[in-house]
Amino acid sequence: xxxxxxxxxxxxxxxxxxxxxxxxxxxxxxxxxxxxxxxxxxxxxxxxxxxxxxxxxxxxxxxxxxxxxxxxxxxxxxxxxxxxxxxxxxxxxxxxxxxxxxxxxxxxxxxxxxxxxxxxxxxxxxxxxxxxxxxxxxxxxxxxxxxxxxxxxxxxxxxxxxxxxxxxxxxxxxxxxxxxxxxxxxxxxxxxxxxxxxxxxxxxxxxxxxxxxxxxxxxxxxxxxxxxxxxxxxxxxxxxxxxxxxxxxxxxxxxxxxxxxxxxxxxxxxxxxxxxxxxxxxxxxxxxxxxxxxxxxxxxxxxxxxxxx
Numbered sequence: 001x002x003x004x005x006x007x008x009x010x011x012x013x014x015x016x017x018x019x020x021x022x023x024x025x026x027x028x029x030x031x032x033x034x035x036x037x038x039x040x041x042x043x044x045x046x047x048x049x050x051x052x053x054x055x056x057x058x059x060x061x062x063x064x065x066x067x068x069x070x071x072x073x074x075x076x077x078x079x080x081x082x083x084x085x086x087x088x089x090x091x092x093x094x095x096x097x098x099x100x101x102x103x104x105x106x107x108x109x110x111x112x113x114x115x116x117x118x119x120x121x122x123x124x125x126x127x128x129x130x131x132x133x134x135x136x137x138x139x140x141x142x143x144x145x146x147x148x149x150x151x152x153x154x155x156x157x158x159x160x161x162x163x164x165x166x167x168x169x170x171x172x173x174x175x176x177x178x179x180x181x182x183x184x185x186x187x188x189x190x191x192x193x194x195x196x197x198x199x200x201x202x203x204x205x206x207x208x209x210x211x212x213x214x215x216x217x218x219x220x221x222x223x224x225x226x227x228x229x230x231x232x233x234x235x236x237x238x239x240x241x242x243x244x245x246x247x248x249x250x251x252x253x254x255x256x257x258x259x260x261x262x263x264x265x266x267x268x269x270x271x272x273x274x275x276x277x278x279x280x281x282x283x284x285x286x287x288x289x290x291x292x293x294x295x296x297x298x299x300x301x302x303x304x305x306x307x308x309x
Contacts, residue, residue: 009168009192010191011187038197038200041167041183042208049181055161058161064134065097066097068098069124069148070100070140071145078098078206081203084210089214091214101115101117121148121151121152122153131159132158132159134161136152136162140164141198142168148175149175162178163178167185167197218291221266221293230258239258243258264282268281270296
């Protein structure tokens with residue numbers, strides 16, 4: 001059995017020694033105070049987060065994928081971030097995936113013992129066809145999760161880029177990876193409960209990884225989610241509002257343009273800015289790898305037939 005007694009996440013917090021004797025307000029105030037440390041911890045590893053995000057960008061540009069691997073809270077946070085990418089960035093569900101020890105049932109109910117199986121972590125890499133174009137991000141707040149270690153080790157053997165997110169200092173036997181993100185948030189208010197500060201810091205980093213990578217991939221323009229295809233009433237409304245902001249058209253005109261663009265916001269903006277058809281706008285975007293700013297600002301013709309403008 002691994003001796004975890006020296007791990008930072010297993011230490012006791014002096015400020016919460018009398019937690020059981022505190023009033024509700026005192027507990028809430030203490031937790032709020034400690035949660036600030038999660039933000040500070042992320043601030044100290046901004047360079048490593050950016051390095052990891054660049055690995056993800058390179059993987060996406062090469063046709064690769066991003067995988068989050070974890071157990072318990074760490075695994076659930078990875079699955080959550082992966083699940084939110086398609087509605088936010090209009091990505092294929094296979095592009096960003098979350099793998100949790102114990103499988104889907106572990107999302108809703110703890111699967112005790114699943115995290116201790118390093119072989120299962122390695123097997124998960126084979127099951128998902130991990131290859132050299134992919135990036136695997138292992139998440140283990142306490143650092144020692146065998147399932148995560150097994151996944152990272154085998155992913156590296158398969159040629160994938162690897163990232164390790166943990167909330168403890170360097171230790172013997174930690175996985176050999178391309179980038180390590182060490183979120184040293186300190187002991188938890190409730191000793192060992194890494195769903196608290198450690199979980200908060202992890203969520204912040206996952207937000208940064210996926211969002212920064214998607215922005216670099218051209219999934220936004222200015223600070224708007226332009227890579228949106230309207231598929232329900234909420235998205236038609238949001239799409240029309242984005243078009244209105246970027247073109248100056250009033251809402252009815254923006255909605256009409258969005259219909260002409262078959263619900264594709266980026267294409268609608270190109271149609272308005274360059275005075276081209278939907279088909280030409282799509283070709284223009286394809287020529288610029290989906291990056292709206294380049295598509296509307298570049299001086300090259302990028303798929304636009306001058307004679308049909």
